Amino acid sequence: MSAPSYQSLLQSGYVDSPSGRIIRALSERGSLSAAQIARSTGLARSTVSTAVAALRKSGLIMDAESPDEPSARQIGRPGTALRLNPEAGTCIGVHIASEELRVAVADVSHSVITEQTIPMRRDFSPEEAASRLQQFIASTYAENGLRRSGLLGVGVSLSAPVSPDGTVHRSSVVPSWAGVNVVEIFGEALGAPVLVNNESNCSAIAESMWGAAQGEDDFVLFKLNVGVGGAIVVNGQVRVGIAGGAGEFGHVSIDPEGELCRCGNRGCLELKVGFAAPLRDLSLVHGHRITIDAAVALAVAGDVGATRLIADSGERAGTALALLGNILNPPLFLISGALARSGPILMDPLRAAFEKHSLLKSRELDITQRTRIVLGALLDNDVVLGAVGLVLRHHGRIS
Helix, strand or coil, X not given: CCCCCHHHHHHCHHHHCXXXXXXXXXXXXXXXXXXXHHHHHCCCHHHHHHHHHHHHHHCCEEECCCCCCCCCCECCCCCCCEEECHHHCEEEEEEECCCEEEEEEEECCCEEEEEEEEECCCCCCHHHXXXXXXXXXXXXXXXXXXXXXXXXXXXXXXXXXXXXXXXECCCCCCHHHCCCEHHHHHHHHHCCCEEEEEHHHHHHHHHHHHCCCCCCCCEEEEEECCCEEEEEEECCEECCCCCCCCCCHHHCEXXXXXXXXXXXXXXXXXXXXXXXXXXXXXXXXXXXXXXXXXXXXXXXXXXXXXXXXXXXXXHHHHHHHHHHHHHHCCCEEEEECHHHHHCHHHHHHHHHHHHHHCCCCHHHCCHHXXXXXXXXXXXXXXXXXXHHHHHHHCCCCCC
């Protein structure tokens, strides 16, 4: 019996069959041995062997390339045994920024085909974004010899809470998108399934699939940019919340009488931990506008002012993490965002403050019970890769 087509696996109840479960496992993980497939799917090895034989015959799966063979750039680790046939389908990840779209195209074997940045005017509309993406898809797929019919889905990342149905709430990066249902607008324009999520959640997905959180079922991502974001992962799934507001650590009010936050509340954590105020101070010292990326570069190069401000932010962030740790007590905190690129300048004071303000001290705990605090591994492009991951992780569940 031959295996069905890839598209039929995604669009029917066949996803719960052994072949469908193997497809799902390979889609999420990139490449697996037969033994790893059996462990991750719960299937008997004999069942895996039979299904793999049928999938090989249909051309849906193939041997993974050895590390020394030339191939497109892999997001994650080299193939170990089996992978999906790259020709079986592609997906697109899009990150919505204030004046640009960051886009990546990948195939189902987790190879990145291209990454590009599309300039946009400030506060562009969802319709404008969808139109530019239409043009991008047409030109990019033609240039790379890709089948448009092979587009399995488009993942979208943006800096705002996003309801499970794709509705955007309170976006400060693209304010006119508040109340917009991105799934409806993009889906109609692009003619493909669309999945949308908050950028911190996408960062967590990327780190879970290819980065520093591989193999971690439970962790908290803490994102330090000009603002503060986060994501909570439990049993391998990002917690979105009933309206998409889970993980909005930056807008926990810690001082009801404090300064007014951009969200309309007072004394939000973001005002203490975010890097907006330090950037203003640094800009005054240097006599011109300093971006967060420039501040990190200055600190890494030894600028004492930038180093001091990032270290101060690290200390405040560690105090905030201790608050979260006392509530959630996760096994892992993953530090992401632009400030994370400063490495130990940020992380040393952050870890020290966390230890100081945590209820449970590391010296009192067995090493297996201590919360680890580590840097993200995909700091340059986690949001757009996470948008790709939205599609790869949801094969068979896209409506």
